[in-house]
Amino acid sequence: MTTTSPVSRPISDSRRRAAASVLTVEHLDVVYQVEPPVHAVKDVSLVLGRGEILGLAGESGCGKTTLAYAINRLHRPPAEVTHGSVTFHDREGPDLDLLALQKEDLRRFRWAKLSMVFQGAMNALNPVTSVRAQLDDVLTTHVPAMSRSARRARCTEVFELVGVDPGRLDSYPHELSGGMRQRVMIAMALLLNPQVMIMDEPTTALDVVVQRGILREILRLRQELGFSVIFITHDLPLLLELSDRIAIMLDGEIVEIASADEIYLRPQHPYTRKLLDAFPSLTGERGAFIRSGASSSRDQQPDVDSDPDGMDPR
Amino acid sequence: MTTLEVKNLVKDFSIRSGWHRSTLRAVDDVSFTLVPGRTVALVGESGSGKSTVARMIARLERPTAGEIVATAPDGRQVANRRFRDHVQMVFQDPFASLNPFHTIEHHLARPLRLHGPAKSRAEVEALVEELLARVNLSADSIAYRRPHELSGGQRQRVAIARALAPGAQVIIADEPVSMLDVSIRLGVLNLLARLQREDNLAVLYITHDLATARHFSDNILVMYRGRVVERGPADEVILHPKHPYTQLLAAAAPNPERRGRSHLTVSGSIEPVSDGPREARADSGCNFQDRCAFAMDACAEVPPDFAVGDDHFAKCWLYPGDAGAPARERIRGSSA
Numbered sequence: 099m100t101t102t103s104p105v106s107r108p109i110s111d112s113r114r115r116a117a118a119s120v121l122t123v124e125h126l127d128v129v130y131q132v133e134p135p136v137h138a139v140k141d142v143s144l145v146l147g148r149g150e151i152l153g154l155a156g157e158s159g160c161g162k163t164t165l166a167y168a169i170n171r172l173h174r175p176p177a178e179v180t181h182g183s184v185t186f187h188d189r190e191g192p193d194l195d196l197l198a199l200q201k202e203d204l205r206r207f208r209w210a211k212l213s214m215v216f217q218g219a220m221n222a223l224n225p226v227t228s229v230r231a232q233l234d235d236v237l238t239t240h241v242p243a244m245s246r247s248a249r250r251a252r253c254t255e256v257f258e259l260v261g262v263d264p265g266r267l268d269s270y271p272h273e274l275s276g277g278m279r280q281r282v283m284i285a286m287a288l289l290l291n292p293q294v295m296i297m298d299e300p301t302t303a304l305d306v307v308v309q310r311g312i313l314r315e316i317l318r319l320r321q322e323l324g325f326s327v328i329f330i331t332h333d334l335p336l337l338l339e340l341s342d343r344i345a346i347m348l349d350g351e352i353v354e355i356a357s358a359d360e361i362y363l364r365p366q367h368p369y370t371r372k373l374l375d376a377f378p379s380l381t382g383e384r385g386a387f388i389r390s391g392a393s394s395s396r397d398q399q400p401d402v403d404s405d406p407d408g409m410d411p412r
Numbered sequence: 413m414t415t416l417e418v419k420n421l422v423k424d425f426s427i428r429s430g431w432h433r434s435t436l437r438a439v440d441d442v443s444f445t446l447v448p449g450r451t452v453a454l455v456g457e458s459g460s461g462k463s464t465v466a467r468m469i470a471r472l473e474r475p476t477a478g479e480i481v482a483t484a485p486d487g488r489q490v491a492n493r494r495f496r497d498h499v500q501m502v503f504q505d506p507f508a509s510l511n512p513f514h515t516i517e518h519h520l521a522r523p524l525r526l527h528g529p530a531k532s533r534a535e536v537e538a539l540v541e542e543l544l545a546r547v548n549l550s551a552d553s554i555a556y557r558r559p560h561e562l563s564g565g566q567r568q569r570v571a572i573a574r575a576l577a578p579g580a581q582v583i584i585a586d587e588p589v590s591m592l593d594v595s596i597r598l599g600v601l602n603l604l605a606r607l608q609r610e611d612n613l614a615v616l617y618i619t620h621d622l623a624t625a626r627h628f629s630d631n632i633l634v635m636y637r638g639r640v641v642e643r644g645p646a647d648e649v650i651l652h653p654k655h656p657y658t659q660l661l662a663a664a665a666p667n668p669e670r671r672g673r674s675h676l677t678v679s680g681s682i683e684p685v686s687d688g689p690r691e692a693r694a695d696s697g698c699n700f701q702d703r704c705a706f707a708m709d710a711c712a713e714v715p716p717d718f719a720v721g722d723d724h725f726a727k728c729w730l731y732p733g734d735a736g737a738p739a740r741e742r743i744r745g746s747s748a
Binding site (some may be wrong): 149157276304306307335338341349362372376378381382 | 662
């Protein structure tokens, strides 16, 4: 956890972080081996502190999800990690080289130490079995010794943690609202008490009120259980509120990584500035976003939209 | 210039679950007017009835009650047959709203032929080129491509050009940028604003994004469970929300001005109480009372629109009669 003070002391800060880090990614390259090869993640290095919330922002196609999948070893051919390392600093054991994990080891590692909340909870749950069966499945696979009643108790417990009535355990996914399904996904990711949770756009499909409820839930749980979060989204304003640090990704590269305050107040990279400008402020002044001319109070900058293509890289 | 008036619009859907039948009032007594050159934003959470209003205006859905009247520049009511010459819609998903089988040229030429502004082949060609140029696409490289060859932003611009093709004066934009990449959203919105200025269009902008609603529109209507609970000038509604629901929305929207998480960890009264599907509750009073921190006995009755400012109305019993200052102070103090 970093301090909330905007004053940065880079050296001591990074040392402290290295000592208390849970995940280190070094010079990671991921290439989709198609014709021509697509270099989706380029030389990405980052350190995730214990208990830290790291935001990963960027627009679609910039490699956010590919990076998350590579960290969790979920990438499939034609995606291939061509270079770099991912090290997991286990709380109760030696460091793990994630890229070298094989079959049974990998299976034991996933979800138990690092879990993931997938994009689009609507589609990530199995529609033909009850939610309980899907939670149970995780427990029977990872903790085969667990008794049925213990599993039942644990499922109830995680549901209560995320604020869903345990009575809904026997529901099927279609019987739950979008917000509840998202909470179920988070409950599932919490089942084994992981040290890191990767959340890939967990709230994009939800409306703001439900989204706020879930973010609050994530913060509360992190405080109680002390896991770290990599939070992937394109919604920069949301990250500015939520994260300790934010990494901005562009075309597979992390172009800037800094505390939320630094990113907002002193963005260094032009792309960061562009991304910030893409979100008009709710209460503040109008930024690059001026709809000019149409009404008298709004014609301060008439030529801002003379080139709408300027925003479109393609 | 066409003006579109929506009067007391109501839409009921009937729901069946097993043998049980019930009606859901998706839109309840919604009225507003779209005038040339002005943008009205319709905001609200998913399921609040925003899109149903849009679909009824575009005549994709038949209203249960109420009227949608378009008035042509000559002061006469637009006939049903000609309605779509005047009113066109831009859909949310540019990946689904264009036919993958047809070229871009086809998408634009068809409305030109069907709605009649163009007669000869050469005329159609010239108009297609002009339409594409107006949305900043070059006819040479785009006209004979198919939708899958274009990016999301390009597709949405084609969809906007298509809406303009019949010479429409009223544009219904249903979440026109929510499926687009963040970095191109403003470009598309600004394009829409420019076209609006050039053609003096009346625009209904439907969105759940309060920030763009504020910057992109003149007036905002806030919908909750089918009713317009607050309406007023854009800045007023967002910066000084009066209805508890609008206050909840404004407080929940991410706002980088409030960096740091203190307000996130502080537990407030803004949690949704019920997350489940809503029931038909047409006659049971204010439909926000079950989530409202200020719920009182009066809420058992549906509140009328109370004036809370200049051209600013809220459907809430907190403001009976007029913009009562004490009530306003109280509510703002506790939501801060």
